[in-house]
Amino acid sequence: MSESIVTPASEVLRFWDIPVSQSEFTKHYITAYVTTDMSSHEEVKGVFKDLYAYMLQQDIIPLQEKVYGAVNSYETIMKLRQEAIVDVGSKVTAATFIDGGPCTGGIFTGVQIIAARANKGPVEIYPTRHNEARIEGMVLETSSFKEVFLAGVSGKNELLAEDQRDNDLYGQTHRMFSDARDALAEHGLGCRDIPRTWIYFPRLLDWYGEFNHARTDWFKMNDMITDHDFFFPASTGIQGKRRKGEEIYMDVLGFKTKDDKTARMVVMNNTHQNEANDYGSAFARGMAIEVENTSTLYVSGTASIDNSGKTVYHDNNQNQICETLLDIAALIKTQGGKMEDLALAAVYCKNQDVYDEFIRITESFGLDHLPFVPMIADVCRDELLVEIDSVVIRTTN
Numbered sequence: 281m282s283e284s285i286v287t288p289a290s291e292v293l294r295f296w297d298i299p300v301s302q303s304e305f306t307k308h309y310i311t312a313y314v315t316t317d318m319s320s321h322e323e324v325k326g327v328f329k330d331l332y333a334y335m336l337q338q339d340i341i342p343l344q345e346k347v348y349g350a351v352n353s354y355e356t357i358m359k360l361r362q363e364a365i366v367d368v369g370s371k372v373t374a375a376t377f378i379d380g381g382p383c384t385g386g387i388f389t390g391v392q393i394i395a396a397r398a399n400k401g402p403v404e405i406y407p408t409r410h411n412e413a414r415i416e417g418m419v420l421e422t423s424s425f426k427e428v429f430l431a432g433v434s435g436k437n438e439l440l441a442e443d444q445r446d447n448d449l450y451g452q453t454h455r456m457f458s459d460a461r462d463a464l465a466e467h468g469l470g471c472r473d474i475p476r477t478w479i480y481f482p483r484l485l486d487w488y489g490e491f492n493h494a495r496t497d498w499f500k501m502n503d504m505i506t507d508h509d510f511f512f513p514a515s516t517g518i519q520g521k522r523r524k525g526e527e528i529y530m531d532v533l534g535f536k537t538k539d540d541k542t543a544r545m546v547v548m549n550n551t552h553q554n555e556a557n558d559y560g561s562a563f564a565r566g567m568a569i570e571v572e573n574t575s576t577l578y579v580s581g582t583a584s585i586d587n588s589g590k591t592v593y594h595d596n597n598q599n600q601i602c603e604t605l606l607d608i609a610a611l612i613k614t615q616g617g618k619m620e621d622l623a624l625a626a627v628y629c630k631n632q633d634v635y636d637e638f639i640r641i642t643e644s645f646g647l648d649h650l651p652f653v654p655m656i657a658d659v660c661r662d663e664l665l666v667e668i669d670s671v672v673i674r675t676t677n
Contacts, residue, residue, distance in 0.1 A: 285553075287539055292314070292315060292316050292318070292323070293312060293313065293314055293327060294311075294312075294313045294315055295310075295311070295312050295313075296309070296310065296311040296651040297309075297310050297334075298623045298651070298673070300308075300571050300574060300623075300675065302399075302571060302573075302574060302674050303399065303400070303401070303403075303451045303510075303572060304398070304399055304400060304401040304402075304403050304422045304423065305396050305397065305398050305399055305403050305422060306396065306397045306399060306418070306585050307394065307395070307396050307437070307576075308335075308338075308340050308393070308394070308395040308396065308397070308645070309393075309394060309395075309623035309624050309651070309671060309673070310331070310335070310340075310391075310392070310393040310394075310395060311390065311391070311392050311393075311624060311651040311653060312327055312331050312390050312391045313389070313390040313651070313652075313653050314327070314382065314384065314386070314388055314389055314390050315384060316384055316386070316564055317382075317384055317385030317386040318382070318384075318385075318386040318387065318388045319385075319386040319387050321356065321360055321386075323386070324357060324388045325360040325361075325363060325364050327388070328360060328361045328364035328365070328391075328420075329367055329392070329492055329604060330365040331370055331393075331546070332364055332365060332368045332370035332372055333368045333370075333392060335370070335372075335393075335395060335531055336368060336369070336370055336371065336372075336672050338395070338397070339397050339398065339514055340372050340395045340397050341395055341396055341405045341418075342371075342373070342375075342393050342394070342395045342418065343394045343395055343396055343405070343418040343420055343427070343429045344376075344393065344394040344418070344429040344431065344531065344533075344653060345375035345391065345392070345393045345431070345670045346359065346375070346376050346378060346391065346392045346393075346478075346531070346626075347375050347376065347377045347378070347391055348377075348378050348379075348380030348382075348388075348389035348390055348391070348392075348626075348653060348655055349377070349379070349380065349387055349389050350379070350381060350382060350386075350387045350388075350389075351379035351521040351522070352387075353388075353525075354377050354379070354385035354521075354522060356387070357387065357388060358375075358377055361375065361565065365580075368640055370503075372661070373407045373416060373418060374416035374417060374418070374431035374432070375431060375432075375503065376431045376432035376475075376529075376531050377432070377522050378520040378521075379480075379482070379519070379520050379521035379522065379657070380482055380520070380626070380628075380653070380655030380656070380657060381656030381657065382637040382655065382656075383603075383629065383654050383655060383656060383657055384633065387647055389653065389655050390653045392624050392626065392653060393470075394429070394624070394671070396420050398645065401422065402421075402422070402423050403420075403421070403422050404419070404420075404421045405418065405420050405421075406418070407419075408428065408463075408466075408467070410459075410462065410463035411459055411462065411463065411521075414434070414437065414459070415430055415431075415433055415459060415460070415463045416430075416431050416432075417429050417430040417431050417463070417532075417644045419467065423538065423539075423648070424535050424537065424538050424539045424542040424543040424571065425535060425536060425538055425571065426467060426468070426469070426534075426535070426536050426538070426616055427533065427534065427535050428463075428464055428467050428469060428532075428533070428534035428535075429531070429532070429533055429534075430464070430531065430533075430534070431531055432522070432529050432530075432531065432554060433456055433459055433460045433463070433529060433530050433531070433532060434452075434456060434459075434523075434526055434528075434529045435449075435451070435452025435453055435454075435455050435456035435458075435526065435527060435528040435529060436455075436523070436525055436526045436527070436529075437455060448527070449481070449483075449487045449490055449491060449494065449527045449528060450490060450493070450494040452496065452526075452527045452528050453491055453494035453495060453528055454494060454497075454498050456528055456529065456530060457495070457498045457502075457676055460474075460530070460532045461502065464534045465622055467534065467536075468536065469534040469536045471503065471504050471511075471533075472503075472504065473534050473536045473595050474513045474532060474533065474534055474535075474568060475514060475533055475534075475535050475545050475567040475569060475578060476513055476514045476515070476532070476533040476578040477513050477515045477516075477528040477530050477531070477532050477533075477563075478515070478516045478531040478532075478669070479491075479515060479516060479517045479518070479528065479529075480518060480519070480520025480521075480522070480528070480529055480530065481517075481519070481520065481527055481528040481529075482519065482520065482521040482526075482527070483527065484517070484518065484519040484658045484659075484660060485519075485658055485660075485661075485662055486526060487527070488517065488660050488661075491517065491528070492562070495562050496562050499512075499562055504562075505562070509564075510563045512547075512562050512563050513563060513564060513567060514548075514564050514565070514566050514567040514578045514580040515563035515564075515580050515581070516580060516581035516629050516667075516669040517581060517660055518561075518581055518657055518658075518659065518660070518667060518669075519628070519657040519658040519659075520657065522658075533578070535569055535641065540618075542571065542572060543569070543570065543571045543572075543586070544569075544570050545567060545568070545569055545570075546567070546568040546569075546570060546575075546615075547564050547566075547567060547568075547628040548564065548565055548566035548567060548568055548577065548579075548611060548615060549565060549614065550565040550566070550607065550610055550611040550613060551610055551611075551613075551614060563580055564580065565579075565580055565582075565611055566578060566579045566580055566611050568610075568615050573675055573676045574617055574673065574674070574675045574676075575616075575617070575673070575674040575675075576671065576672075576673055577611075577612050577615055577617055577621075577671065577672040577673070577674060578671060579608055579611060579668075579669060579670045579671070579672060580614065580669060581628075581657040581659075581660075581667045581668070581669040582604055582607050582608050582611070582667065582668055582669065583604055583607075583659055583660075583661075583664045583666065583667045583668075584599070584600035584601075584603040584604050584607075584612070584664060584665070584666070585607075585664075591661055591663050591664055594663050595663075597633060597634050597637040597665055597666075598637055598641065600634075600664070600665045600666055601634070601638050601641050601665075601666050602635055602641065604666055604667070605619070605641075605647075605668070606626070608670065612668045612672045612674075615674055616674050616676075617672045617673075617674040619647060619650070620650070621672045621673055621674050622650045622651065622670055622671075622672055623651065623670075623671045623672060623673045624651060624670060624671040625650065625651060625653065625668055625669070625670035625671075626652075626653050626655070626668070626669050626670075627652050627653065627654040627655065627658070627666065627667075627668050628655060628656075628657040628658075628659055628666065628667045628668070629654055629655065629666055630656075630657075630658065630659060630664070630665040630666065630675070631656065631665075632656070634665045634666050635654050635656065638652075638666065639654070652668075
């Protein structure tokens with residue numbers, strides 16, 4: 281991995297910029313994580329301003345941005361973000377807000393960004409809008425591939441008449457996936473060109489079984505599951521809230537190679553866990569995108585689940601956290617990666633005690649220098665206490 285830019289831990293913020301250079305472009309994996317109770321609107325706006333000014337100075341264009349904070353301050357935080365964009369004159373476009381409860385108090389948790397800068401060659405980085413601007417995103421196109429990042433695709437369509445809207449999770453799930461499919465199709469991408477989804481819903485524990493049913497049905501209807509084979513993206517399904525009446529929304533990554541010799545997509549299999557499909561969840565443990573000498577490993581939401589699909593270490597914060605870290609390490613090892621290659625990571629903690637234990641364990645393991653963003657959120661099973669998803673970068677000479 282390229283050398284990262286990391287600020288020392290401060291009383292307010294930690295910052296990481298991990299650049300990964302390739303012949304035509306450089307990707308940047310940026311994290312700004314609040315380490316204190318941040319409730320001041322000026323402080324929140326200041327974080328955004330500093331972040332966008334930094335990217336503008338470096339000529340870095342965001343492809344995907346996730347903003348984490350308290351859901352009751354959603355509108356306030358996104359308004360402050362927009363004011364910062366205007367003040368700085370930034371090129372930033374769409375972002376997805378996720379209710380990631382701040383573990384240190386306040387209203388604001390932090391920001392994660394995947395961004396890019398063109399180096400040479402026929403590289404294009406541009407915004408995209410679909411479905412009468414309901415769906416926004418960014419596109420990175422090079423001589424060897426096209427990547428499409430869609431932001432916050434919602435299952436709730438406010439443009440439809442009230443009697444035409446899907447107000448149940450099953451209907452919203454189908455509309456969300458269908459809208460994402462249609463947006464990707466405008467760029468020449470199909471359903472099997474989706475390596476990664478990040479899916480958020482407020483009533484996770486109430487709806488997770490029905491969601492799995494709805495997703496599987498949609499995958500069958502769109503030939504991602506056939507009588508002969510199947511294709512599942514890496515994915516996260518986690519508690520996340522945003523707008524009233526919105527049962528589900530997601531971020532999507534689409535990827536289409538132009539030349540299999542220089543860019544390809546590979547399914548990752550975890551030697552430490554069984555496949556999620558074995559217990560009814562249609563997602564892969566991870567997907568690798570290989571371009572030139574770099575593998576970008578998109579690791580699905582990972583929790584303390586054993587090789588038979590059962591939760592292990594019930595009611596044990598320490599053991600569940602350690603098991604989750606070991607599961608991630610085992611998965612990325614299959615592609616030659618290691619924990620030190622972590623470029624972005626979201627840590628969903630069931631409660632404050634789990635967060636406190638996570639901090640203690642990462643410090644004791646010497647992993648506290650990695651760009652983790654911890655937050656409070658429910659995981660897909662009531663007995664699961666922590667879930668981690670991540671992006672890992674492995675480079676070879």
